[in-house]
Amino acid sequence: MSTEPETTEDAEPGTPGAAGSAPAEGAGDSAAEETEESAAGRSAGDSAAETAADSAAGRSSEEAAGQGAAAEGEGARLSEAEAELLAQRAERERIEQRKAEKKAPIEAGAKLSGRAADLLAAVRAVESGEKPVATVFEEPAPAPRRSAPEPVRRPQPVAAESAAAPAAPAPEAVQGVRRVLGEGGAPETLAPQAAAVLGEGADELLRADPWQLLRVAGVRPEQADGFARALLGAECAPDDARRGRAVTVWLLEQAALAGHTALEMPALLTALAQRGVPEPESAVQDSIAEGEALVFQDALEETGAPAPAADPDDPEGAEPERPVRVLVGLERYALAEESLADGLARLVNSAPKQDGSAEEWERLAAAAAGSTAELIRAAAGHGLVLHTGGEASLAEPATLLHAARSLGLRAWAVTHGPVGRDRFAALLRRTGQESGAEVPAATVAGLLSGAEGPGRDADGALDLDLLVVLDAPQLDVETAALLTESLPDGARLVLAGDPAVLWSVGPGRVFADLLAARICPQVASRLPDPGPLGELVSGIGVGELNQVEAPGKEVVIVPVRDPGEAVHRTVQLVVDSVPRAIGVPAEETQVITPGHGGAVGTRALNAALKERLNPGPGRFGGFDPGDRIVHSPAPGRAVPGRVVKADAEGLHLSCAGGPVVVPKERVEQTVRHGWAMTAHQAVGSRWPAVVVVLPGDAAQALSRPWVYTAFGRADRHLSVVHGVEQALPRAVAEVPAKPRTTRLPVLLAPQVGA
Structure with a gap:
């Protein structure tokens, strides 16, 4: 075993x-x-x-993260990951308590037969006391949903200093x-x-x-x-x-x-x-x-087909059955999805706080142009707005953030990871929209845990009026539920991101479901990503792998025949070719490959790159000072960094400019070498140069979102170590994102606009 x-x-x-x-x-x-x-x-x-x-x-x-994350800071302070997990636990307890208070009977929504009827009978047996029920099972199915969600008591903030770590x-x-x-x-x-x-x-x-x-x-x-x-x-x-x-x-x-x-x-x-x-x-x-x-x-949604005729043999003239789908899920995600639907409906159905006259908002929109002006106008009058676009489109949320703060709104932006946060903060400074010591940019995890951002008010709500969530496709249902339920009444939420990238690591497809539901304004950026790289990635997003002109060697294809050659050419590119021909040093070049295992996975590539760039015995659990690493303090989070040292406390890392200490027993679970990583680990980050490795046996792993995400991590230069032949254009043209089964659209339908 x-x-x-x-x-x-x-x-x-x-x-x-x-x-x-x-x-x-x-x-x-x-x-x-x-x-x-x-x-x-x-x-x-x-x-x-x-x-x-x-x-x-x-x-x-996930279970290990629940037992204790890496100790960051000094003394008895909890880490960001621990505080985040405790905040999520408190929120789930509040959601469960709220659901237990719902007394309305279950509405099946249709007459059932066969297996579905058997399952409904099992649920009713629990309600009647014929069968035992676990303490975590308060009710078998969601109660009828309200069209206008009532205000809820906000979760109290979880102080990192005082919360206790899981025993x-x-x-x-x-x-x-x-x-x-x-x-x-x-x-x-x-x-x-x-x-x-x-x-x-x-x-x-x-x-x-x-x-x-x-x-x-x-x-x-x-x-x-x-x-x-x-x-x-x-x-x-x-x-x-x-x-x-x-x-x-x-x-x-x-x-x-x-x-x-x-x-x-x-x-x-x-x-x-x-x-x-x-x-x-x-x-x-x-x-x-x-x-x-x-x-x-x-x-099931109506398909335009004629409604089923009533049964002439039914003396009561009952209405014909409506087709339904029967789903089974775990309580944890069911509660999160319901809470998320409640929070989104509250934002959509309520008027945003009046923090400036319509004339002032219009003046700011008129000073902008194109889709930036559309975004400002949409945020002025709506509690929930969706914004889509690539890397260049980040300028538009930056302008919105500056406009809102000029009107006195407490406005913040959050990203999936610290690399994205630092890039957005640099954009704000570079464009002159923020010049103070505090830039209103944080990570989602830092905002929820209280380690970053404006903190929470006396009621436990986030102390802000406008929240812009960048990298929105990376939101899973639990994180999205915690965010929306933490917003105060009258706040505005803007979800922004590139819908073509890989979806969240956790369950759900929140951003895609909202785009499909069309329950709020959607603003598509008209700012294209520039240059040959922008042209290449934009084509991939619509299913076309175009050959682009790259006079400055922005895109280079390196064909290989076998795994050994792929590893050799990758190391050669990182160590020699890219620094010499492009001027990007090895420490600013990132390798991306489809998986961790195999002859050309992250393990094999990291071993080869370590031997050339930072050889050592790996005496600290396989690591040496100076090693590039990826730290995963919680599921779905990957933070690039470097090893500083190791001592009795654990492995000391420098991640996104901050110190992190990983206890010895957590190193194997949460730290990997980071010269090479997977596309999911790379989401939300960008590097001056990227080497994407596609060995011949990776053909089955490729899809359009994977290729789009991997190729889109490069700012100045992209090298593709190409060994999959026609599998690459076939994946771009024919293999979309793998479907996910979610309930969010169904839960939103009866609430929004009622």
């Missing part, structure tokens, strides 16, 4: 979800990143659950779990993680239900089955209800790692059958009855 998450990063590029791969080098990168990149070549008709089941099981990073499991608890694992033939190294995940009495829980081992990151159903056979002997059977429930929850967790907030019932049942569950319907019903999953019924 593997003791580490089995992820596609360990497979050769182009072989998503390969079984028997080597243990992960670190679990700091979300498995969803590997899933989307490696599975991009699959057809959209593939089962979402199957994709999730074959994807990475990298939950260890580690007691040594005796770990020892008890270690004994059970040994009896079942499982690696005893899983004991600390299992004790932390399963909580008090973890050893007895594992004895009573060995399949609970699936809740530990990296454990797969076949491994849990072996553990159960060793403990239960003849009592172990494929049709055991405990196994069915555990595999159901595991598949939903894998789906979340692949970006889905829920799974359609047929996809889930198919995946359960593929995992050897004899009666998938019973397994799902049991999971719902035990409160381990929630069921939803969403009416």
Whole structure:
């Protein structure tokens, strides 16, 4: 049994979800990143659950982040990641309490039959007391939604100085779990993680239900089955209800790692059958009855076809059935998506705070031009605005921010990561729109944790009037829900970003869903990215891989025949060719490749680049002072930096200009070498020169969003180490983003504009 998450990063590029791969080098990168990149070549008709089941099981990073992030600062101060996680936990508790107060009965929205009816019956059995319900299961489905959301009590701010870090499991608890694992033939190294995940009495829980081992990151159903056979002997059977429930929850967790907030019932049942569950319907019903999953019924959109005729044999003349889709999901994402819908509806349906006359806003818009003026006018009169565009379009939110602050509004901008924050702050200074010591730019994580930004008011709301979220496609449902619920009444929210880049690592596709829903003004920037690089990337965004003129060697194609040559040419470009021909030093050149594993993955490339650029014994957990690294303090976050030193406290890093200390036990999970990274790690950052490596076996990993994201990270120069031949133009033309199953559009429809 593997003791580490089995992820596609360990497979050769182009072989998503390969079984028997080597243990992960670190679990700091979300498995969803590997899933989307490696599975991009699959057809959209593939089962979402199957994709999730074959994807990475990298939950260890999230669970480890919940136990304790890297200690940043001095003394007992919590890290930014810890404060962020605590803030999210407090917000989820508030959402759950709010939902528990809803007393309205469940409305199915349609007459059901077959499996859907069975599931609804299971839910009603819970309500009537015929079956037990877990404490986390307050109600089986969302209550009818209000057209005008009521004001809610804001979450109180979480002070980094006073909040307590999550407690580690007691040594005796770990020892008890270690004994059970040994009896079942499982690696005893899983004991600390299992004790932390399963909580008090973890050893007895594992004895009573060995399949609970699936809740530990990296454990797969076949491994849990072996553990159960060793403990239960003849009592172990494929049709055991405990196994069915555990595999159901595991598949939903894998789906979340692949970006889905829920799974359609047929996809889930198919995946359960593929995992050897004899009666998938019973397994799902049991999971719902035990409160381990929630069921939803969403009416399908009208397609323009004639409505079904009434049944002439029905004496009561009942209305004909409306088609619905039945979805199953985990409570955590269901609550987040509902909270997000509430917060967005509140912004759309309420008038923004009057912080300046219409004449003053119009004067500022008239002083601008084109789409910049449109953005200012839209923000003046609406609580929610969407803005789309590439790198050059950042000038427009910068102008809006300056205009709002000139009217006395408390306006801030936030980005996905610190590199993007620093670039936007430099843009504000360069254009003369901000010259003070404090530039109104922060990261999303820093804003929510209170480590950056304006802080919160006495009611716990963010102390601002206008929030511009850059890199909006990177918002997952939980982060987006926390942001919207934290905005005060009357505030304006502008979501800005490039819709063609890779979606968020976490579940959901918030920005894409909002663009499709058309519930608020949308402003498309008319500022094109300049030069040959801008022309190349713009063409990729519409599905065309154009040959561009590059008189200054802005774009260079380097053909290779095999993995060994790809590694050799990549190192040659970074160390010699790009510095000599382009004038960009090696420390400002970034390598991007489709995956972590394989002959030309990040591990192999980082090893080769370290040997040339910073050779050393790697005596600090594989790292030496001066190594370029990527630090992942929380799932979905990747912060470039360098190793400074190591001592008894841990590994000392310099990330985005700030010191970070990673405890020794967290290094393997959260720190990787960073000369080469994946496209998902690179989202939100740009470098003067980028070398994109496309080995021959990476063809299946390529998609239009991946190529667009990777090529778009270059400011001045792009080298493409090209070994995929016609797979590259085919991916750009024919392989769009892999679909994700979400409920946000359905949840928004009855609320907005009512």
